Amino acid sequence: MKMKYIVIKFLFLGLLLLKNDALAQVSLYRNVLPNGNIKKEYVEAKNNKNEVQLVFSGLFLFYKTFFSSQDLTVCTFSPSCSEYGILAVKKYGMIKGGVMTMDRLTRCNGLSPHNYEFDKTTMLLKDDPRITPAVSVVSNIK
Amino acid sequence: MRLLLLLFSISFTLAGQDIFTFEKSRRYGDYLLKSGQFELASKEYERLVYLSPNNDTLKTNLLKAYRLSNQTTLGIEKLIVLYADKTKVPFSPALEFSKLQMQNQSWQQAKDFWNKNESFSSDDKVLLNVTSDIFNNDFKSARTTFSQISNQENELGIGYRSILEKEVHKKSPGLAALMSAVVPGTGKAYSNNWKDGIVSLFFTAGMAFQSYRNFNKYGTNNHRGWIYGGIGLGFYLGNIYGSVKSTKDYNRKKINTLQHEASALFNTYY
Numbered sequence: 001m002k003m004k005y006i007v008i009k010f011l012f013l014g015l016l017l018l019k020n021d022a023l024a025q026v027s028l029y030r031n032v033l034p035n036g037n038i039k040k041e042y043v044e045a046k047n048n049k050n051e052v053q054l055v056f057s058g059l060f061l062f063y064k065t066f067f068s069s070q071d072l073t074v075c076t077f078s079p080s081c082s083e084y085g086i087l088a089v090k091k092y093g094m095i096k097g098g099v100m101t102m103d104r105l106t107r108c109n110g111l112s113p114h115n116y117e118f119d120k121t122t123m124l125l126k127d128d129p130r131i132t133p134a135v136s137v138v139s140n141i142k
Numbered sequence: 143m144r145l146l147l148l149l150f151s152i153s154f155t156l157a158g159q160d161i162f163t164f165e166k167s168r169r170y171g172d173y174l175l176k177s178g179q180f181e182l183a184s185k186e187y188e189r190l191v192y193l194s195p196n197n198d199t200l201k202t203n204l205l206k207a208y209r210l211s212n213q214t215t216l217g218i219e220k221l222i223v224l225y226a227d228k229t230k231v232p233f234s235p236a237l238e239f240s241k242l243q244m245q246n247q248s249w250q251q252a253k254d255f256w257n258k259n260e261s262f263s264s265d266d267k268v269l270l271n272v273t274s275d276i277f278n279n280d281f282k283s284a285r286t287t288f289s290q291i292s293n294q295e296n297e298l299g300i301g302y303r304s305i306l307e308k309e310v311h312k313k314s315p316g317l318a319a320l321m322s323a324v325v326p327g328t329g330k331a332y333s334n335n336w337k338d339g340i341v342s343l344f345f346t347a348g349m350a351f352q353s354y355r356n357f358n359k360y361g362t363n364n365h366r367g368w369i370y371g372g373i374g375l376g377f378y379l380g381n382i383y384g385s386v387k388s389t390k391d392y393n394r395k396k397i398n399t400l401q402h403e404a405s406a407l408f409n410t411y412y
Contacts, residue, residue: 102380103387106345111337115391133394 040064044079044086052094060086076110078124088129100129164193168200175203180211191224198232201225205238214246233261237412240270249278265293269411272302276404279397281309301407305400312396315389322385326378329385333392342381349374 042064045057063082075081084104089097104127116125160166167190174183184207190200201224208217221239225231231239236259243252256262256270268291275284285306291299313333322329327343330336353370360366 096383098376099379099383102376103384104380106342106377106380107338107384109338109341111341112335115335133391 042083044083044090049090053090056086056089056094076108076113076125077104077116077127078119078122079128081105081108084127084129091129097129164190167193171200171203175207175210180207181213183207184211184213184216198235202235202238205235205242209238209242209245214242217242218246218248228255229258229260231259231261236261241412244274244277247278249274265291265296265299269296269298269302273404273408276302276305276401279401281306281397298407298411301411302404305404305407309397309400312393313389315386315393318385318389319382322382326381329382330388333385333389335388338384338388342377342384346374346377346381349377 042061045061048054048057060082068082073080077084079087081101081104085097085101088100088104091097092100107127113125116127118124119126161170167186171183171186171190174180174186184204187200187204187207191197191204194200204224205217205220208214208220218239221228221231221235224235236256240252240256243249243255252274253271256267262270268287271287272284275281275287284302288299288302288306293299318329318332320329321332322342325343326346327339327341330339330342349370353367353374356364356370357367
């Protein structure tokens with residue numbers, strides 16, 4: 001009976017040691033690994049003007065917090081597909097914005113990088129719903 | 143020591159030169175313009191034009207320096223100072239001024255200027271009008287203007303004719319939408335984005351198949367089929383929108399290429 005208590009005590013002590021070891025490991029890699037506790041702020045979900053925007057911003061934040069946070073940056077574009085979705089809904093409304101997002105999801109395959117501009121800061125392809133492309137005026141005169 | 147001093151002063155008086163003479167300044171201005179120091183060149187030519195107010199070559203070079211150093215508004219304002227009557231500006235400064243106006247993208251002022259100018263021939267006016275219309279993406283107006291050209295063998299005219307003919311072969315966004323509505327993805331393939339087209343087809347077909355399978359298995363009263371069907375409909379509509387967008391992108395890129403071609407032709411001709 002006494003032996004059992006001693007074993008349990010040692011096991012608890014072992015647990016403490018284990019915790020210390022883990023902390024040591026963390027401090028060892030502190031500057032290498034990014035701190036996972038930093039809360040990211042999503043500006044896309046702010047400044048909602050009506051209820052539809054509020055609902056979609058909520059959905060966006062839910063997705064970002066519980067799904068996207070567990071994933072790597074796998075989207076080919078900048079802004080990412082979810083950000084594109086909320087930005088499109090905010091600019092063009094629920095129906096057109098939704099359709100645009102569905103189109104974007106099918107385009108997010110990385111097979112046609114030549115169709116987009118390259119963003120050097122994020123190393124991703126540029127595709128922003130807020131920018132409407134226009135025929136650039138050429139007046140290149142030597 | 144005295145002899146040395148004497149030699150020193152004599153050599154300076156003999157070999158010394160006035161670098162601010164008109165001829166030296168002109169050569170320096172030419173050098174600045176050729177070596178790409180356009181802002182400095184514009185200042186040098188301002189001085190030269192002040193020294194010799196009736197020299198058209200200097201005035202042309204001054205306007206050129208203003209255009210190449212991107213001081214377009216300054217250059218445009220300068221013309222009124224250089225020539226009292228805009229309609230009587232000689233050919234080379236008038237052409238330089240037209241280029242300045244086009245670079246500044248003030249199309250209507252540019253057209254007004256060369257249409258009233260007496261130094262340009264009627265064909266020159268037509269060609270300049272067509273150039274500005276192509277640069278300004280107004281191909282309809284370019285076509286009507288181009289039909290007025292009298293010399294059919296004109297080098298630039300032949301180039302512009304081929305550009306205007308190529309512009310006709312654009313792709314129709316409406317047809318792309320129709321194609322995508324019939325078979326998803328074909329609209330994107332039509333605008334040369336066949337990879338995106340295949341992906342769209344897989345997405346839509348996959349969702350449609352899932353929806354069909356779930357309706358078959360669980361019936362219409364179950365949510366499964368409806369969810370898949372809803373997502374599939376979203377992809378289907380998104381694909382129609384995407385086809386239109388991709389066709390418009392294709393046309394835009396094509397027009398941009400044609401504009402660059404026109405720019406190259408214009409630069410070699412004038």
